[in-house]
Amino acid sequence: MSRVFIFGATGGVGHRLCPLLIAAGHRVSGLHRDPAQAEALRAAGVEPVLGDLMTLDVDAAIELIRDHDVIVFSAGAAGSGPERTRTIDGHGPVTVIAAMRALGLRRLLLVSAFPEARRGLEIRPGFELYMQVKKQADAALAATELDWVILRPGTLVHADGDGRVAAGLALPYGNVARGSVAALLAALVDTPAIRREIIELTDGETPVAEAVAALVRE
Numbered sequence: 001m002s003r004v005f006i007f008g009a010t011g012g013v014g015h016r017l018c019p020l021l022i023a024a025g026h027r028v029s030g031l032h033r034d035p036a037q038a039e040a041l042r043a044a045g046v047e048p049v050l051g052d053l054m055t056l057d058v059d060a061a062i063e064l065i066r067d068h069d070v071i072v073f074s075a076g077a078a079g080s081g082p083e084r085t086r087t088i089d090g091h092g093p094v095t096v097i098a099a100m101r102a103l104g105l106r107r108l109l110l111v112s113a114f115p116e117a118r119r120g121l122e123i124r125p126g127f128e129l130y131m132q133v134k135k136q137a138d139a140a141l142a143a144t145e146l147d148w149v150i151l152r153p154g155t156l157v158h159a160d161g162d163g164r165v166a167a168g169l170a171l172p173y174g175n176v177a178r179g180s181v182a183a184l185l186a187a188l189v190d191t192p193a194i195r196r197e198i199i200e201l202t203d204g205e206t207p208v209a210e211a212v213a214a215l216v217r218e
């Protein structure tokens with residue numbers, strides 16, 4: 001049993017991840033920024049923790065994640081403006097990394113973005129910034145000594161998915177169901193042997209458990 005803290009617990013990926021972790025026997029805490037979200041989290045078996053990544057500093061992050069073993073960062077500004085993108089998607093993981101290092105925590109699963117996203121389409125400044133800060137957060141994490149995994153899903157689709165994915169070190173670009181991202185994250189929580197890896201993820205043909213098992217290095 002791990003004690004898992006989820007940033008983004010109320011999001012499209014996060015709310016699908018919570019029940020998977022609970023069913024697997026883990027204790028789950030989830031950050032929420034709106035007090036009205038607490039009841040739904042509690043009803044789902046998640047310990048609700050009120051907080052806002054726009055104002056979170058390292059000291060506050062330490063208090064949030066203290067007493068947890070695995071941190072999942074799946075929060076995102078979702079195109080709500082450059083300042084929010086920089087702060088939530090960019091500074092958010094950096095703040096969490098600093099808090100983890102202060103506490104001696106090692107396991108961070110970071111939901112990033114597929115580098116080929118929107119290639120060939122119209123260049124939108126907000127999206128360029130988003131890709132830039134996601135990469136900066138990846139680089140900050142990859143430079144640490146933590147047991148990190150950076151997950152780079154393709155374009156997210158509002159669907160639970162059929163449990164079949166393609167997961168690997170380098171893949172052709174594609175869509176992926178948010179439920180499949182959640183399933184992959186849940187499997188990574190239970191597979192600590194996968195560490196210090198960047199994994200790309202799309203919909204595919206391989207059952208999640210099989211795809212994750214194939215990523216374990218000898």
Ligand SMILES: NC(=O)c1ccc[n+]([C@@H]2O[C@H](COP(=O)([O-])OP(=O)(O)OC[C@H]3O[C@@H](n4cnc5c(N)ncnc54)[C@H](OP(=O)(O)O)[C@@H]3O)[C@@H](O)[C@H]2O)c1
Pocket residue numbers: 007008009010011012013014031032033034051052053054073074075076077078088089111112113114152153154155156157178
């Ligand atoms: N959209 C795509 O195609 C795509 C592709 C690749 C990767 N990603 C990444 O995948 C991750 C998960 O995506 P998703 O679809 O699950 O995102 P989502 O549904 O937009 O959820 C975002 C989560 O972040 C939380 N959040 C936003 N601002 C916050 C703040 N100031 N303080 C605390 N929490 C805050 C949201 O809380 P509320 O419930 O309060 O809004 C929500 O829980 C994100 O990091 C995203 O960047 C997205």
